[in-house]
Amino acid sequence: MNYHFDFSFLDGKVGALLGGLKITLELTLVSNLLGLTFGFLLCLTTLNRRAIVRWPARMFIEFFRCTPALLQIVWFFYCIPMMFDFFIGPIALGIIALGLNLTAFNAEAYRAGVQAVPKEHLDACVALGLRPWQRTFYVVLPQALRSATPILMTNGIGALQQSALVAVVAVGDLMYVGNRLATDAYRPLETYTLIAVIYFALSVPVAQLVRLIERKQDFATER
Amino acid sequence: MSVNFAIVFPYWRVLLGGLMLTVAFTLGCAIAGSIGGFVLSLLRISTNRWIKSAAAFYVEIFRGTPLLIQLFWMFFCLPVLFRISIPPALSVLLSLTMYMIAITSETFRGALKSIASEQHDACIALGLTPRVKVLYVIFPQGLLRAAPPLLSNVVSLFKESALISSVGIADLMLVGQNISTNTARPVEFLSAVGAIYFLVAFPLTRLVGVVETRMLRRYTY
Amino acid sequence: MNAHTSIEIQTLDEEPSPETYPAFVELRDVYKSYGANLVVMNAMTLDMRADDRLVIIGPSGSGKSSLLRCMMGLEGIQGGEIRFQGRRYIQGGPGYAPTGIDRALQRQIGMVFQHYTLFPHLSVLANLILAPVKVGGMSRQEATERARAYLVRLGLESKLLAYPSQLSGGQKQRVAIARALMLEPKLMLFDEVTSALDPEMVIEVQNVMLQLAEQKMAMIIVTHDMHFARDIATRVVFCANGSIVEQGPPGRLFRQPKEARTREFLEKVLHLD
Numbered sequence: 001m002n003y004h005f006d007f008s009f010l011d012g013k014v015g016a017l018l019g020g021l022k023i024t025l026e027l028t029l030v031s032n033l034l035g036l037t038f039g040f041l042l043c044l045t046t047l048n049r050r051a052i053v054r055w056p057a058r059m060f061i062e063f064f065r066c067t068p069a070l071l072q073i074v075w076f077f078y079c080i081p082m083m084f085d086f087f088i089g090p091i092a093l094g095i096i097a098l099g100l101n102l103t104a105f106n107a108e109a110y111r112a113g114v115q116a117v118p119k120e121h122l123d124a125c126v127a128l129g130l131r132p133w134q135r136t137f138y139v140v141l142p143q144a145l146r147s148a149t150p151i152l153m154t155n156g157i158g159a160l161q162q163s164a165l166v167a168v169v170a171v172g173d174l175m176y177v178g179n180r181l182a183t184d185a186y187r188p189l190e191t192y193t194l195i196a197v198i199y200f201a202l203s204v205p206v207a208q209l210v211r212l213i214e215r216k217q218d219f220a221t222e223r
Numbered sequence: 224m225s226v227n228f229a230i231v232f233p234y235w236r237v238l239l240g241g242l243m244l245t246v247a248f249t250l251g252c253a254i255a256g257s258i259g260g261f262v263l264s265l266l267r268i269s270t271n272r273w274i275k276s277a278a279a280f281y282v283e284i285f286r287g288t289p290l291l292i293q294l295f296w297m298f299f300c301l302p303v304l305f306r307i308s309i310p311p312a313l314s315v316l317l318s319l320t321m322y323m324i325a326i327t328s329e330t331f332r333g334a335l336k337s338i339a340s341e342q343h344d345a346c347i348a349l350g351l352t353p354r355v356k357v358l359y360v361i362f363p364q365g366l367l368r369a370a371p372p373l374l375s376n377v378v379s380l381f382k383e384s385a386l387i388s389s390v391g392i393a394d395l396m397l398v399g400q401n402i403s404t405n406t407a408r409p410v411e412f413l414s415a416v417g418a419i420y421f422l423v424a425f426p427l428t429r430l431v432g433v434v435e436t437r438m439l440r441r442y443t444y
Numbered sequence: 445m446n447a448h449t450s451i452e453i454q455t456l457d458e459e460p461s462p463e464t465y466p467a468f469v470e471l472r473d474v475y476k477s478y479g480a481n482l483v484v485m486n487a488m489t490l491d492m493r494a495d496d497r498l499v500i501i502g503p504s505g506s507g508k509s510s511l512l513r514c515m516m517g518l519e520g521i522q523g524g525e526i527r528f529q530g531r532r533y534i535q536g537g538p539g540y541a542p543t544g545i546d547r548a549l550q551r552q553i554g555m556v557f558q559h560y561t562l563f564p565h566l567s568v569l570a571n572l573i574l575a576p577v578k579v580g581g582m583s584r585q586e587a588t589e590r591a592r593a594y595l596v597r598l599g600l601e602s603k604l605l606a607y608p609s610q611l612s613g614g615q616k617q618r619v620a621i622a623r624a625l626m627l628e629p630k631l632m633l634f635d636e637v638t639s640a641l642d643p644e645m646v647i648e649v650q651n652v653m654l655q656l657a658e659q660k661m662a663m664i665i666v667t668h669d670m671h672f673a674r675d676i677a678t679r680v681v682f683c684a685n686g687s688i689v690e691q692g693p694p695g696r697l698f699r700q701p702k703e704a705r706t707r708e709f710l711e712k713v714l715h716l717d
């Protein structure tokens with residue numbers, strides 16, 4: 001296995017890579033913002049007392065969780081322009097597709113967090129005479145958010161990995177740029193390795209942070 | 224714009240072929256990946272510092288990079304690196320299996336960790352040798368506890384397998400995309416493909432829940 | 445008033461003289477700490493005879509459970525020595541894992557825990573015969589017979605093939621005791637085995653322990669139940685902050701504690717009698 005690594009072809013292409021990286025980060029961060037806020041709202045909907053409110057929310061979540069992300073993205077890119085006459089830029093379309101996907105997964109994470117709050121705490125609130133909204137705001141929410149945070153962050157990095165899928169529909173993110181470079185210069189090994197390293201370098205710090213938070217939480221809730 | 228789902232039905236045989244391929248890849252890589260993942264999880268609790276770190280690093284790589292890049296890397300770079308030509312199906316199998324190994328090793332690790340520490344104490348109190356303890360107490364319980372999340376991992380793999388379409392494997396995703404391009408009716412065909420994925424993944428996800436609550440309650444704490 | 449079934453066991457009201465103490469268990473200056481700040485066993489020294497039943501009482505964090513766990517060899521001690529049946533059993537050493545344990549002696553000690561003791565994936569029978577068959581070299585048939593005999597004595601014969609998830613808390617603990625007894629230990633350790641049980645089930649487990657006492661089994665028991673302590677103990681040991689504050693026959697200790705600390709504790713936990 002004597003392959004001569006040669007990164008020289010990258011001279012002058014750094015700008016293109018950075019452009020792709022910028023788009024990847026844009027996709028990830030904005031879809032995360034959408035996913036975190038709407039996921040929370042969607043979660044509340046699934047916990048509503050009225051079944052007629054719960055069911056559509058549940059269907060939404062199940063649909064996005066039980067179909068491939070790639071399919072969702074491809075569907076958005078080919079079907080939305082056909083179905084609706086107005087034009088949304090490809091990046092915005094990507095953000096919406098990724099954002100909706102993340103919303104569904106985050107809604108489940110929030111729900112798990114809420115259900116992890118021990119029933120005894122709810123009982124204690126009733127016994128202390130707290131009103132329902134006080135109970136939610138001061139007791140359930142803080143604890144639910146605390147247990148949901150690691151999963152939400154893991155989903156967030158997952159969104160980074162999934163953002164690479166938009167390259168398949170020719171959105172100029174890091175993956176797409178890398179693809180172009182690899183084929184243009186006939187150097188797939190260096191290019192793809194470099195791209196992988198960049199994604200890795202972005203993910204690892206967040207993953208470590210998640211582990212740190214989880215360990216602190218285990219310690220805090222022990223006995 | 225009018226939507227007519229009846230045009231999908233004549234293509235059922237092709238779509239089924241794509242589905243079969245998807246399922247074949249999923250099952251093959253799921254089985255190989257689970258076995259490999261189990262071995263890897265054992266390496267991760269090894270006492271040797273280097274083995275433990277190497278195993279942890281492996282998991283980090285495959286979870287910290289997009290699956291798409293892993294597929295592309297195996298597909299394009301491996302032949303270049305080793306100066307041999309690898310059939311596309313093989314590189315895809317390799318890539319998905321290595322990904323699955325990383326994912327399932329975390330599942331097994333979590334399952335082993337969830338065994339109550341009092342079980343370990345009980346083994347010492349009964350004077351069980353390490354071999355007996357692992358074989359009769361830890362391993363069976365670990366397997367039981369890992370079963371529901373493992374099934375969940377397989378369902379995830381089923382969905383992620385759609386990516387192999389991007390390197391030209393004629394799975395359900397690629398077949399659907401091709402037909403929709405040829406007939407210029409993406410809405411009907413892509414929705415149909417989505418429905419097929421859903422109809423497989425959704426019941427299986429539900430099954431995981433049932434397995435977890437009904438069966439497991441009998442054999443675990 | 446003895447609330448348990450009428451079981452005749454000998455409890456003493458006076459301290460036997462030291463000359464009649466053939467050493468069975470000896471703790472000598474046993475020291476255990478977690479890091480520099482948390483000392484759980486502070487130079488504990490304790491003697492036990494072969495027909496003793498020690499009950500250890502005291503507030504949380506007093507080193508009671510640590511004593512049992514170290515006795516079983518689950519955790520190590522950093523200083524001092526534990527002798528069993530006149531021989532060196534456990535030495536103090538650096539690090540938290542137990543070092544220098546005489547395994548042959550360890551095998552003669554059995555222990556029952558507070559929680560999650562039975563193996564949930566195995567039937568009651570499998571739980572009982574696993575150790576004797578796989579480690580003790582007993583034949584499956586013989587082990588099964590012995591297991592069945594124990595279950596009959598406990599009145600749990602119908603549960604032979606049941607799984608722990610199908611048993612009540614009291615039944616689980618009784619099976620756990622039987623499982624330990626299958627190996628014919630010389631010393632039994634009980635770590636708060638009834639603390640997690642509903643009151644109705646506490647009595648049935650304690651009755652089993654009293655039956656064992658009748659058969660002269662040596663025991664060290666950690667419990668919060670003072671009435672039970674009074675019924676079963678030959679000697680009560682009161683620990684606080686990792687040290688043994690006072691020890692003596694239950695009759696005397698409960699009625700006329702010598703140390704102020706003991707009195708303080710007993711006033712809090714003993715109900716009017």
